[in-house]
Amino acid sequence: MAVPEKADIAIAGGGLSGALIAYRLRLTRPEVTVALVEQGPSLGGNHTWSFHASDVSAATYKWLSNLVRHKWPRQAVIFPKFHRVLETSYCSITSSRLHDIVAPLVDEGLALNADIAEVAPDRIRLRDGAVIKANAVIDARGARTSDRLVLGFQKFVGQELEFVAPHGLDAPVIMDASVPQEDGYRFLYVLPFTERIALVEDTRYADGAALDREALRRGISDYCAVRGWKISKVIREEDGVLPIALAGDIDAFLDEGVEGVAPAGMRAALFHPLTGYSLPDAAGLAERIADQDDLSGPALARFAVRHAASVWRNRSFYRLLSRMLFSAAAPDQRYKVLQRFYGLPRSLIERFYAGQTHFGDQARILAGKPPVPVSRALGCLGEEKYLNRALAARATTQAQGG
Ligand SMILES: Cc1cc2nc3c(=O)[nH]c(=O)nc-3n(C[C@H](O)[C@H](O)[C@H](O)COP(=O)(O)OP(=O)(O)OC[C@H]3O[C@@H](n4cnc5c(N)ncnc54)[C@H](O)[C@@H]3O)c2cc1C
Known part of the structure; x- marks a missing residue:
């Protein structure tokens, strides 16, 4: 495949974000030429990306819907104390669908x-020496590590499985936390694609990023066995190790x-x-x-940095909850935070996932006796203090050669 020599906008990384930006530009700004540069053989890698339909506006859903491979009208959660079905649609986009739709639109780009x-403000340089010149460059090369963010981790292995007989599910199980709690908050996640095929993930909200694939695979097969689902084919x-934000200095992060x-x-x-997510x-x-x-490059860069900083700042409440989940609750008790949350009204849960909780929601989420020790919950309150403590602890570990 020939590498484009120039474009109005060059996007580094054809994963979810880079491909969606290219897609949206092709749909609404066909006069803008786009180069989309990806190290893999196809766009999006090997992923199933899911979201609650209520996470995005109706207008956003409209243009995303072409990429949606599976959609269910409801979803369920299971905790030791209760089982709940939420009438909130759940949708999945697959990387193969993303590739099939976006690649032809970007075409020679x-x-x-x-x-x-x-990457530089006016070009992307490839390792083989080729250069793609551009008026603006977008860096969408995925997560990068930084000392400026303090993170916990959501780790998982997911297997798309075919069963010998129908599994009997007609809606996704977003969290089944009735399983033994190991390595932090543990739950199984099941997306039923057809009556005999489902994606089953074993997920852990853990302190460390190490992924024990074998343990997670065992977790999946044990879960299927308990549910009476005999696997005929993987x-x-x-797999993924997703960041959970506990605290951070977003300006310093973006400056990097x-x-x-x-x-x-x-x-x-x-x-x-x-x-x-x-x-x-x-x-x-x-x-x-x-x-x-x-x-133009400078305007786009300024806009993107301002946007990222403002989204981060607006989410301090969520980071507080993350800190409570990771730092106040003992690992095997973390499920109680989610169990309590899922007892709240559906509209609040939807706003929560959409990143749109308002003050009343926040008060409601925190009201009553917290499912974690109060003294430890109080220790999580100040983000800056938490960040400084975490940075100091990290510096000490590094000084000790850890
Ligand atoms: C297995 C998995 C499942 C997930 N499921 C969900 C989900 O259900 N819902 C959800 O909202 N989120 C989900 N996430 C989290 C998050 O949405 C994804 O990580 C998402 O792919 C991030 O998008 P991104 O574009 O920032 O990065 P990526 O999708 O990782 O894209 C970065 C791209 O840049 C490319 N790249 C990197 N370096 C170079 C280089 N030097 N040269 C060329 N190309 C390069 C990579 O190959 C990659 O394609 C999931 C993550 C994983 C790992």
Whole structure:
């Protein structure tokens, strides 16, 4: 595949965010030429990205819907104390669908198997020396590590499984936390694609990022056995270690990016602080970028940095909850925080996942006796204090050679 030589906008990384930005630009700004540069052989890698329909506005859903591979009218959660069905639609986009739809639209602007060595405000340089010149460059190369963010982790292995007989589910089980609690908050996640095929994930909200694939695979097969689902085939497997935001200095984080280049997706810390999910944010940013009058490099970079900083600042309440989940609750008791949350009204839960809780919601979420020790919950209150403590602890560990 030939590498494009120039474009109005060059996007580094053809994952979720980069591909959605390219897609939205092609849909609404066909006069703007786009280069989309991805190191893998296809857009989006090997993912199933899900979201609650209520995470995005009706207008956003309209343009995303073409990418949606599966949609269910409801979803369920299961906790030791109760089982609840929520009449909130749940949707999944698959990376293969994303590729099949976006790749032809980007057409000659698409560069696959293209390993980026460097991004700069006016170009992307590949490791083989090729250069793509652009008026504006967007960095959507996925998550990067930084000392400026204090994170917990949502780790999982998911297997798309075919069963010998129908599994009997007609709606996703977003969390089944009735399973033994291990390595933090543990739950199983099940998306029933057809009557005999489902994606089953074993997920842990854990302090460390290490992924024990074998343990998670065992968790999946044990769960299927308990539910009486006999596996005939493992169709596909995916895994992830998603960041859960506890605290951070967003300005310092964004300053670590390349000046004059617009950060996008996980690279801009655009993810839900308590789930690590980024699809609604990625769609929102794609829309906003395509709506900009001025798509010159400096303007786009300024806009993207301001947008990322403002989204982060607006989510301090979610980071407080993340800190309570990770720092106040003992690992095997973390499920109680979610169990209590899922007893709240559906509209509040929907606003929570959409990142739109208002003051009344926040008061309601925190009201009553917390499911964690009060003294430890109080210790989580100040983000700056928490951040400084975490940075100091990290510096001590590093000084000790840890
Ligand atoms: C397995 C998995 C499942 C997930 N499920 C969900 C979900 O259900 N819902 C949800 O909202 N979120 C989900 N997430 C979280 C988050 O939405 C995803 O991580 C999402 O893919 C992040 O989008 P992104 O564009 O920022 O990064 P990515 O999708 O990771 O895209 C970055 C892209 O940049 C490319 N790249 C990186 N470096 C280079 C380089 N040097 N040269 C060229 N290309 C490069 C990568 O190959 C990649 O394609 C999931 C994450 C994982 C890992």
